[in-house]
Amino acid sequence: MIDRLRLVFELNGFINIETRAVEPGSSLLKKGETSKEIYLLSRLQEVGHEDGKAVEERLGLHFDLTVPLSRYVVEHSGELTFPFKRYQIQKVWRGERPQDGRFREFVQADIDVIGNGDLPDHYEVELPLVMVSALEDLRSLGLPKATVHANNRKLSEGFYRGLGLEDVEGVLREIDKLDKIGPDEVSALLIKECGAHVEQAQACLALAEFTASNGAELRRGFDELCAQYGISRDSDAYVLASEGLDTLAMIVDEADRIRPGSVIADLKIARGLDYYTGSVYETFLDGAETLGSICSGGRYDNLASQGSRTYPGVGLSIGLSRLLSYVIHQKGSQASRVSPAAVLVAVWDEQTRSDSNHIADALRKRGIAADVAPTAAKIGKQIKYADHLGIPYVWFPRESEVASQEKDQVKNIITGEQVDADLVSWMPDSVYAKQQVVSKA
Amino acid sequence: MIDRLRLVFELNGFINIETRAVEPGSSLLKKGETSKEIYLLSRLQEVGHEDGKAVEERLGLHFDLTVPLSRYVVEHSGELTFPFKRYQIQKVWRGERPQDGRFREFVQADIDVIGNGDLPDHYEVELPLVMVSALEDLRSLGLPKATVHANNRKLSEGFYRGLGLEDVEGVLREIDKLDKIGPDEVSALLIKECGAHVEQAQACLALAEFTASNGAELRRGFDELCAQYGISRDSDAYVLASEGLDTLAMIVDEADRIRPGSVIADLKIARGLDYYTGSVYETFLDGAETLGSICSGGRYDNLASQGSRTYPGVGLSIGLSRLLSYVIHQKGSQASRVSPAAVLVAVWDEQTRSDSNHIADALRKRGIAADVAPTAAKIGKQIKYADHLGIPYVWFPRESEVASQEKDQVKNIITGEQVDADLVSWMPDSVYAKQQVVSKA
The missing domain is CATH 3.30.930.10 (Bira Bifunctional Protein; Domain 2)
Incomplete structure (x- = not known):
């Protein structure tokens, strides 16, 4: 206001x-x-x-x-x-x-x-x-x-x-x-x-x-x-x-x-x-x-x-x-959500936290508010953290050791949709980009 | 900050x-x-x-x-x-x-x-x-x-x-x-x-x-x-x-x-x-x-x-x-200027003040901060008012009774340049668009 x-x-x-x-x-x-x-x-x-x-x-x-x-x-x-x-x-x-x-x-x-x-x-x-x-x-x-x-x-x-x-x-x-x-x-x-x-x-x-x-x-x-x-x-x-x-x-x-x-x-x-x-x-x-x-x-x-x-x-x-x-x-x-962050970057283990930090920083430089998971807990727990804060997207860094995920992926935890994501071009859906006021009136 | x-x-x-x-x-x-x-x-x-x-x-x-x-x-x-x-x-x-x-x-x-x-x-x-x-x-x-x-x-x-x-x-x-x-x-x-x-x-x-x-x-x-x-x-x-x-x-x-x-x-x-x-x-x-x-x-x-x-x-x-x-x-x-306004709209006489207000409102709707001259004083005095507030542009509404000015004009009072201006498309030079911080360092 x-x-x-x-x-x-x-x-x-x-x-x-x-x-x-x-x-x-x-x-x-x-x-x-x-x-x-x-x-x-x-x-x-x-x-x-x-x-x-x-x-x-x-x-x-x-x-x-x-x-x-x-x-x-x-x-x-x-x-x-x-x-x-x-x-x-x-x-x-x-x-x-x-x-x-x-x-x-x-x-x-x-x-x-x-x-x-x-x-x-x-x-x-x-x-x-x-x-x-x-x-x-x-x-x-x-x-x-x-x-x-x-x-x-x-x-x-x-x-x-x-x-x-x-x-x-x-x-x-x-x-x-x-x-x-x-x-x-x-x-x-x-x-x-x-x-x-x-x-x-x-x-x-x-x-x-x-x-x-x-x-x-x-x-x-x-x-x-x-x-x-x-x-x-x-x-x-x-x-x-x-x-x-x-x-x-x-x-x-x-x-x-x-x-x-x-x-x-x-x-x-x-x-x-x-x-x-x-x-x-x-x-x-x-x-x-x-x-x-x-x-x-x-x-x-x-x-x-x-x-x-x-x-x-x-x-x-x-x-x-x-x-x-x-x-x-x-x-x-x-407020549409508690956290201003649009994305929570997941952390696979503490050794690769700096990769997750790097992703978050790259998003921030493009004006996309990003947080990083507080601990390398089970993915379900990381998603729950995002959910509690109303953060709409969870970003999964690619895992070089896991053949099944060769690219970064991002999941919209509201719609459930999960897609490959490119750090240089990915944008949140405009509805989810910014924390805003939602009126029930 | x-x-x-x-x-x-x-x-x-x-x-x-x-x-x-x-x-x-x-x-x-x-x-x-x-x-x-x-x-x-x-x-x-x-x-x-x-x-x-x-x-x-x-x-x-x-x-x-x-x-x-x-x-x-x-x-x-x-x-x-x-x-x-x-x-x-x-x-x-x-x-x-x-x-x-x-x-x-x-x-x-x-x-x-x-x-x-x-x-x-x-x-x-x-x-x-x-x-x-x-x-x-x-x-x-x-x-x-x-x-x-x-x-x-x-x-x-x-x-x-x-x-x-x-x-x-x-x-x-x-x-x-x-x-x-x-x-x-x-x-x-x-x-x-x-x-x-x-x-x-x-x-x-x-x-x-x-x-x-x-x-x-x-x-x-x-x-x-x-x-x-x-x-x-x-x-x-x-x-x-x-x-x-x-x-x-x-x-x-x-x-x-x-x-x-x-x-x-x-x-x-x-x-x-x-x-x-x-x-x-x-x-x-x-x-x-x-x-x-x-x-x-x-x-x-x-x-x-x-x-x-x-x-x-x-x-x-x-x-x-x-x-x-x-x-x-x-x-x-x-601050680069005192007033946030980029434009001061001049007023020829109090009878046409509403024309000047209309121009200012149209600029504001396009995100251009505009003020209107406080009185229909001599134009030199209106320009002085803009100058005191650091407002870079003065807008002159066209005067239907004066053949010499058939179109609106806008003057950059810093450079002295004065041009015909269209309310729908005119934009301030980006240097002058917003009040900002200038550092002498």
């Missing part, structure tokens, strides 16, 4: 960076609510003196790849060419309680494009489409079709403000819980936590229920909601919402033109706790909606700043470990 | 495993002397209550890939086919003071073969040769030729015991310092710390100075030293030494036959602090001996045990980050 993502990201001109596993506590704690999930480090000698040191001054394992990117961009701003398109595939750690599909150590695959001061909005449609093509490429491993659900913070904020709700962050946080707790509970929370009255809460839910697959439909639906809930087109709130509406309409229309069915406008997407300022994205797999979003992101206007300089960006992140777990446990995908 | 090592290891039938970054403190502390270099973890909520928890019960970052392998083999012994050949390329962490070529976070690339109860000794020559072929493959990145220096613990132990020295561990520890502090200091330490008298110390140094490139030379030299220092061929000590001598002679002779000049017997190799019980290896680069050993390992009889079962193994480990640092800083090797 990682190799395939690398290929797609590089074909699209993303530059790979890799950052150290640790960041200062002060950077990790900036993001607020997730701070409790951080793992902090101590050197063994420090054990017992840890209390004296402020958390901000200690080192912790990164819990995402955005905090490290932010540091990287500021540290290297003088050397980078902007817009800076980077991809990063690394492990991250969170001190959560492990549960199905939630790990304390997992791999994220991120793409971001970072501008210096400004950033054109065409990246807001291009980046989700890069992720869609990456996820499309993973379908052969057993992944269902993915659909990006897009929204825009300005659209939501304008609508809420138009309704008279001021606690925009609060409303986004409650709306974000829709999939988990359902509309009735969210409505109750909007009333209790965000000071909404019943009709305002109803309007928020009506907005969240709306989806559209093209710009015209989106604009029509949004304007109907505004009319219904009394948001005037002359209001500042509507002007703000329109900005978001324009970007979102552009995204779904462009995406529909390039890759129909890949992106829809879904006005419940909130990404409650994050730092996004414009577009937000979540991605769901057909038939696996309970898995939640497998690829999320958005536009942020201030990834980092240096004095008066700001670095706006657009980025998305795939939670790779959760996807892999789904592919293995739900779709039954697995 | 990682991709190349993966390829070599898999061609040789090694199975990849990846283990979590953490192990229990109890496992990490087993190894004794390196324990002070461990990083322990605390969750943020635990901060302030850390003192109450024993180090053994906490989690720490792994400092090598052998401790995790040991746990893995015991946990999965029921599912593994033995001998189990595994490779593992991961980051490890040590709380050392960082200095030139010493990192607190670095990548190790390990191969090991683990037996269940027993393990044939042919692996003791095969594994170092796999590493030699891997290092040979890295020479195109600027690495000098590598030579494996092999010794055997039994040979050293037998010799020291034959001399009347009982503190074998102590002698090995002092001999291990030879390259750092020289023979005079080592001699003084042998006398002071290991209870050696002057002649015994002299004998230890004489053994350490001996090297041989084939078995006959090794046997002759060793027997001369035994005669000179009065070690009888009938003694138990000589019998023990002979076991090691036989294995070491086999290793250098076999290696000499398969890959001449790749392995020498070097009787100063001690690997003082490690858990090896037979063969030990260190690997040095021609002209970079001050770098120290870049690939070390050996045979251990008890990687792990379960009740009465033991798992002997042979393994070697490359310190990849140090090698990479050497290749970059000493040999001036670097």
Whole structure:
């Protein structure tokens, strides 16, 4: 999966960076609510003196790849060419309680494009489409079709403000819980936590229920909601919402033109706790909606700043470990064999092991992965070793002392077929050449 | 470098495993002397209550890939086919003071073969040769030729015991310092710390100075030293030494036959602090001996045990980050360009951006990495963007409104050549097709 993502990201001109596993506590704690999930480090000698040191001054394992990117961009701003398109595939750690599909150590695959001061909005449609093509490429491993659900913070904020709700962050946080707790509970929370009255809460839910697959439909639906809930087109709130509406309409229309069915406008997407300022994205797999979003992101206007300089960006992140777990446990995908070797070279006796080694080396030079039998055991036992490792071919070196086998032979232990084989020209059947993923789906 | 090592290891039938970054403190502390270099973890909520928890019960970052392998083999012994050949390329962490070529976070690339109860000794020559072929493959990145220096613990132990020295561990520890502090200091330490008298110390140094490139030379030299220092061929000590001598002679002779000049017997190799019980290896680069050993390992009889079962193994480990640092800083090797893209597709104006995107997508489908200009800036500025990223080609979509350019054109901005280009057949010159490593060496 990682190799395939690398290929797609590089074909699209993303530059790979890799950052150290640790960041200062002060950077990790900036993001607020997730701070409790951080793992902090101590050197063994420090054990017992840890209390004296402020958390901000200690080192912790990164819990995402955005905090490290932010540091990287500021540290290297003088050397980078902007817009800076980077991809990063690394492990991250969170001190959560492990549960199905939630790990304390997992791999994220991120793409971001970072501008210096400004950033054109065409990246807001291009980046989700890069992720869609990456996820499309993973379908052969057993992944269902993915659909990006897009929204825009300005659209939501304008609508809420138009309704008279001021606690925009609060409303986004409650709306974000829709999939988990359902509309009735969210409505109750909007009333209790965000000071909404019943009709305002109803309007928020009506907005969240709306989806559209093209710009015209989106604009029509949004304007109907505004009319219904009394948001005037002359209001500042509507002007703000329109900005978001324009970007979102552009995204779904462009995406529909390039890759129909890949992106829809879904006005419940909130990404409650994050730092996004414009577009937000979540991605769901057909038939696996309970898995939640497998690829999320958005536009942020201030990834980092240096004095008066700001670095706006657009980025998305795939939670790779959760996807892999789904592919293995739900779709039954697995490696076609244990060993990467296509051939096990048999050994008649320890005195002729070097002949067997020579054969294996010649195969390797031709790109055919080969192993040599660990001992000169009975041939049945050597074949069993290959079988246990899923190695499809066993190679029998010719025995000069045995008239019956004047040439090397190779046996496909899956089909049982055994043929004379020439070291210079023999090739494994393409089905058996490489270790690969087989999907039961 | 990682991709190349993966390829070599898999061609040789090694199975990849990846283990979590953490192990229990109890496992990490087993190894004794390196324990002070461990990083322990605390969750943020635990901060302030850390003192109450024993180090053994906490989690720490792994400092090598052998401790995790040991746990893995015991946990999965029921599912593994033995001998189990595994490779593992991961980051490890040590709380050392960082200095030139010493990192607190670095990548190790390990191969090991683990037996269940027993393990044939042919692996003791095969594994170092796999590493030699891997290092040979890295020479195109600027690495000098590598030579494996092999010794055997039994040979050293037998010799020291034959001399009347009982503190074998102590002698090995002092001999291990030879390259750092020289023979005079080592001699003084042998006398002071290991209870050696002057002649015994002299004998230890004489053994350490001996090297041989084939078995006959090794046997002759060793027997001369035994005669000179009065070690009888009938003694138990000589019998023990002979076991090691036989294995070491086999290793250098076999290696000499398969890959001449790749392995020498070097009787100063001690690997003082490690858990090896037979063969030990260190690997040095021609002209970079001050770098120290870049690939070390050996045979251990008890990687792990379960009740009465033991798992002997042979393994070697490359310190990849140090090698990479050497290749970059000493040999001036670097990436041929910043961006993986081979082509930047120009954008005449934002209205026709989708035409440019279409061209880029068509190139990507043919495996040619392509980027699209971030803005429809003046063409000179777009070319400058490509130039900053090292992207060799700029693609100009045909302009239907400009009679002068009826076809797409592509310009090599390094050579200045500009030609008509067809989206279906155009290929970048092979020199410019992929981002690669260029070595100044």
